Amino acid sequence: MDHSETRDSRGxxxxxxxxxxxxxxxxxSGHQHNSAVLRWVEAAEAELFRNLHLTDYFPVAPRVQQVVNYKAKLWFGQRVTATVRIHALGRTSLTMAFEVRGEAGGTPGRDGTDRHTLDDGSSDSGAVAAFGTVTTAHVPAGATAAQPWPEHFVQVLRGPSAA
Structure with missing residues (x-):
């Protein structure tokens, strides 16, 4: 399985x-480039909106802010998971929270040590490597400023409990 889609505790x-x-x-340096995290987050974002059948989101939702906090390194060959969830839905904006986690594996360091062993001897397997938010705005084709999200979009994101 290459992806999954669910709802968080808020629906x-x-x-x-x-x-x-x-x-x-x-x-x-041998670890992930900072742009790789954003590519994985964007892939999870695309999966989210495909799963929701909201592919009309992409041409009308430019990024207005990205915040990335890097906590751990990810290495060549290591498996990662990237999770994106809707964090806040405003009248004209949408903020998604994300986290990227590394699993055990990858190429060992040049000195032969396991790069996944932390200074205190513990493992960073499954640890959060990066987290943050991405905020987009709804700017329909031909518009020069953000506009309210369409009602069908809001209903799908808020889910059945919002009806």
Missing amino acids: YPQATIYRTVEWVDTDA
């Missing part, structure tokens, strides 16, 4: 994708 939808850190995802 907002979320989606998770599973990837492997590829060589192209790494930088000169």
